[in-house]
Structure formats: C-alpha cells, structure tokens
Amino acid sequence: MKKYLFLMIAVVGLMGMSGCKKTEVVETIMPNRTFIYTVTSNQWQLSQDGLTLFHDIDLPELEQYYLEQGNVSVAISGDKEQSYDILPATYNGYSYSVNYTAGFVTLKVEDPLLEDGIELQPPAASIVVKIVLSDSDFIQ
Template identity: 45%
Template sequence: MKTYLTLAIGLVGVAGLTSCTKEYYSPPPSKTFIYNISTADWDWDEGVVNQIYYDIDLPELTDYYVDQGVVSVSISVDNETSYNILPATIMGTAYSVNYTTGFVTIYAEDPIFDPDFEVPIPDRAIKVKITLSEADYIP
C-alpha cells in the first residue's frame, strides 16, 4: 500500500512540475529621435515676450503614442554630456513640452510668468531627445 501511495504522490509531483511553463516577456520596442535647436530656431507668439517655443515635425508620433504609448522628451544644454527630462528649469529658464499627433513643441519660459520679463534666447544649441515607447494599455 505504501508503494502505491508513494508512486501516486510521485506521479502527482512530476505532473505538477512538468505542467508549469515559464513565460518570458520582452520589453516593447522604443524609437529615439535626436534634434538640434540652434539659437536662431526659436519663435515667439505675437505679443508674448515671456515664452519662446520650437516646433518639431515628428510624423512617427502617431495616434497610438498619443493615446496609449509613452512619449519622453529630454534636452541637453551641454552637448549631450547630460540630459534633463522635461519639464525642467535650467539656468533660470523653465522648459516644458507639449505633443500631439505628428508634432512636439518645446517651450522655454519665465518660471514666474512675469509678462514684463523677456525670456532670453538660449545662448547655445540645445539637443532634444524624443523617445517613443510602446506600452500595454490597461484601462
């Protein structure tokens, strides 16, 4: 009887161990784009002196990324030695980002929103890194 009990427990154990499957998940792919903003590329809206902006045409930024993907934007003011993830305040200027399908806009503005303060155009080229990542949308 003990032999049958041992055999039954052994078979259940083997069946239990062999039925487990290990699942591996690979991270969703990402795409990264680098842009340069020179000092001459910044624009102002008419009558607004406390904010400048730069528009980036990015056709790869589809509705998918706007609706459920991940859009990460960072800038480097030191020739890619380091990056600051936006929003960030760098050397007294507040940088932020807005994006929609096909476009990314980088803003540089006075951090205290003083309408009489004119935001200086950055004195060096700025590198922009935009990363588009796929994500599993869970409502």
C-alpha cells in the same frame, strides 16, 4: 528473450521520441524609437504675448497611438549629450516644458523671473533634444 524485449522497447521509444517536434514561441517586441534634434538659438520663436519662446519639431512618427496608448518622453541636453534633463525642467535659468500632438512636439521656454516689459531672449547655447517614443500595454 528478455534482452530482445528490452532492446525492442528501447528502439520503439527512441523512434517515438524522435518524431516529436520542438515548438518554440518567439515573441516579437517592438523597441522604443529615439530621435535626436539640435535646436539652435535662432530657431526659437516668440509667442504673441512675448512671454514664451517655442520651437516646433515635425515628427510624423508620433502617431495617434502614442497619444492614446504609448509613451512620449522628451529630455534636453546642454552639455553635448553628456547628461539630460527630462522635461519639464529648469536649465540655465530657463523653464523648459513640452507639449505634443500627433505629428508634432512643441518645446516651450519661459523665464520664471521675467518681469513685465522685458522681452524674453532665446537661450544663447544650442540644446540637444532627445524624444523617445515607446510602446505601452494600455490597461483599462
């Protein structure tokens, strides 16, 4: 009798456990978004004061969210993407910086040694620009 009781308890236990449903929670993580652009020497524009060169990159993916909560990082490469300098940086005698707003990234170039009366010339070589938009958990 004890053998049958043990067998019945085992069968009932197996049936009870087989009714359990495993619930798996999958968290969706939005990956960073990377954009690559090449800026050639003839694409730079001279500012009205003649002290700064600039180039605007139209980037509709750069939404208000990234200004308020996310992250925008910009880097340049002058060696065909073998290495990058995160902006702001000085590269080949030019001082590079960046400004961004919703929809646009503006690259700026200045000559840190520029003297009055000498016009700033655009960099002779093309540069590759990498813009990364990344999500962030904003904590107030």
